[in-house]
Every structure is written in structure tokens, then in C-alpha cells.
Amino acid sequence: MTRHVVIAGGTGEVGRRLLALMADRPDLSVRALVRRPGSTLVSPNIQEIPFDYEDATAYGPLFAPSCDLLLIALGTTRAKAGSDEAFLRVDRDYPLRLISALAATHPDARVGLVSSVGADRSRGLYLGAKAAVEEELAAQRLAHVIARPSFLRSDRAEFRPLEVAINHLIAPIWLALGRLFPRSHGWWRWAPIHVREVAATLLGAALALEPGQRRILEGLDLHPGPIARWGRP
Numbered sequence: 001m002t003r004h005v006v007i008a009g010g011t012g013e014v015g016r017r018l019l020a021l022m023a024d025r026p027d028l029s030v031r032a033l034v035r036r037p038g039s040t041l042v043s044p045n046i047q048e049i050p051f052d053y054e055d056a057t058a059y060g061p062l063f064a065p066s067c068d069l070l071l072i073a074l075g076t077t078r079a080k081a082g083s084d085e086a087f088l089r090v091d092r093d094y095p096l097r098l099i100s101a102l103a104a105t106h107p108d109a110r111v112g113l114v115s116s117v118g119a120d121r122s123r124g125l126y127l128g129a130k131a132a133v134e135e136e137l138a139a140q141r142l143a144h145v146i147a148r149p150s151f152l153r154s155d156r157a158e159f160r161p162l163e164v165a166i167n168h169l170i171a172p173i174w175l176a177l178g179r180l181f182p183r184s185h186g187w188w189r190w191a192p193i194h195v196r197e198v199a200a201t202l203l204g205a206a207l208a209l210e211p212g213q214r215r216i217l218e219g220l221d222l223h224p225g226p227i228a229r230w231g232r233p
Contacts (some may be wrong), residue, residue, distance in 0.1 A: 017199030112206030
């Protein structure tokens with residue numbers, strides 16, 4: 001049986017990994033929302049859908065076709081967005097609109113959300129946005145799985161000083177010290193994690209969701225086999 005997937009944020013680091021995992025899977029028919037055609041992975045089972053997130057009237061028709069799973073990997077930074085308002089539109093308002101529209105048309109659908117560690121104790125602009133989306137998911141009663149990664153590691157070409165520091169300094173030390181705390185949920189909750197691990201764990205959990213089920217993935221739930229890997233990236 002083919003399952004119909006809609007993904008928002010497929011051009012981001014986690015989103016691109018999600019698309020790569022879903023590519024060429026005959027059991028998945030994927031619609032990737034894009035601002036510009038040609039910006040996502042090309043695959044027979046992936047269709048790009050040009051979508052204007054600013055158009056409030058576009059959300060209802062988006063889910064007129066079948067949708068079994070909505071994956072939300074939208075995200076930006078305050079610096080890149082240019083203002084608090086622009087940041088909140090991407091990290092809070094667009095996901096809220098997607099969730100509301102999905103619940104109105106396909107209440108039995110599932111949702112996989114990329115959130116952040118600390119969203120359950122939200123403070124400030126970033127975590128407040130993530131918390132608002134998580135709260136909306138719970139309010140709409142959609143079956144969902146939420147990934148709450150800590151510092152994300154990736155192989156992006158764009159130079160970001162903080163990510164370079166995390167990849168080459170913080171992550172190796174933190175993960176190596178994981179040998180001392182192989183079963184500590186708190187230690188692994190804050191451990192840097194590669195986007196490939198977040199994507200793989202989130203997708204697997206989302207596809208396995210039962211009706212009405214709600215799951216939070218963080219710490220040891222996201223880091224596959226830290227005991228066996230002994231902290232290696």
C-alpha cells in the first residue's frame with residue numbers, strides 16, 4: 001500500500017536527509033513543498049510542489065489530495081530571517097498553518113516534526129516558537145512524533161562559525177565523554193547529533209505511528225547505539 005507524504009522544509013539540512021531516505025521507495029509517494037522548482041532531490045516518487053507559505057488560502061487545497069504523513073522540517077535563524085517577525089513566520093506560523101489545515105482535512109493523518117531540545121521548557125524567541133508548534137500538535141489531537149535534537153551537525157557548504165566549532169571541537173569531546181555516561185538520558189539529550197541520525201530516527205518513528213499515538217524523541221531515543229559506538233560521531 002502506497003503512503004502519501006507531504007514534506008515542508010525539504011531544502012534544509014534535516015529535510016534533505018529525509019528526502020534522500022524516501023527517494024525511490026515504492027511504498028511512498030512524496031510531495032515536497034518548495035519555493036522554487038528544482039531545489040530538491042530528483043526521484044521518481046518525489047514531486048515538487050511550488051508553494052507560497054505567505055498565502056493563507058493555499059493551505060486548505062494543499063491537503064485536498066491524500067495525505068497520510070506530514071513531515072515538518074522548517075527552520076531558519078534570526079540572523080538569516082532579518083527580524084523577529086520574519087523568524088517567527090518560518091519557525092512558528094507556517095507550521096501552525098500546515099498542522100491546522102491537515103487536521104481539518106485528514107484528522108487521521110500522522111505528523112513528524114523537527115523541534116528542539118528545551119522546547120518543553122521554552123524561553124526566548126527560538127524555543128518559544130518550537131513550543132507553540134508542539135502545543136498545536138497536541139491540541140489538534142493528530143498522531144505525531146516530535147524530534148528534539150540538540151546541536152545539529154551537518155556537512156553543509158555554508159560557513160557558520162558556531163557549527164564549525166560544534167563539528168570540530170565540541171562534538172568530538174562531548175561524544176567521546178559519552179563512554180562515561182552511556183545510559184545517561186540527560187547527557188545524550190544535550191549531545192550534538194548529526195542531521196542524518198535525526199532524519200532516520202524521525203522518519204522510522206513517523207511511519208510506525210499508530211492512530212492517536214504521540215511520541216517525543218530526544219536523548220537516547222535519537223542517538224542510535226551510543227554504547228556500541230562509544231561516542232564516535
